[in-house]
Amino acid sequence: MQSQRNSLYMIGFILLLSHCLPASYGDSIMRELRCQCISTVSTPFHKKHIRSLEVTPNGPHCPRVEVIVTLRNGVQHCLNPKAKWLTTVVKKILKRNSQKK
Template identity: 85%
Template sequence: MQCQINSLYIIGLILLLSHCLPASYGGSAVRELRCQCINTVSTAFHKKHIRSLEVYPKGPHCARVEVIVTLRNGVQHCLDPDTKWLTSVVKKILRRNSQKK
């Protein structure tokens, strides 16, 4: 009987600890604490090929602004935030989104 109670305590402790730790220990938490873009491209993409555009401001995780574009085919690219075409595409996207509201 005492052995069963001890086993239940151990199982309960394991379950409790599994809920306290992140789902992928060291996975997503580590990815957020470093730059996501190693290389950037300055290639222009037409706005009809862009599915989403994510902008990450500089902060303690990364010393530079990062812009990640996801194309309609699912491919992701890190873009150079200083390119002229990117600012015009962002303005068009923002204008389009503000007109929808």
């Protein structure tokens, strides 16, 4: 009796867990197994035009560091992580975010 109850709880937990995972979960894993950036842009962007900045370290999926900026208008660009202007903008964004908290 106790064994059946434990089995039912386990089945219920697995069903509940399967509904919590997003439908695109497998799709996002497949997308992350390769480099996202084919080419990079070195054009500077002012910090007020940047909505978000994503840095992906190198690893088994990609041999290089990737920096992807999303602008306020929704356009995404891959940036050259070695660009000098980028470190300045990142410092300003970090400073701005730390002042908001």
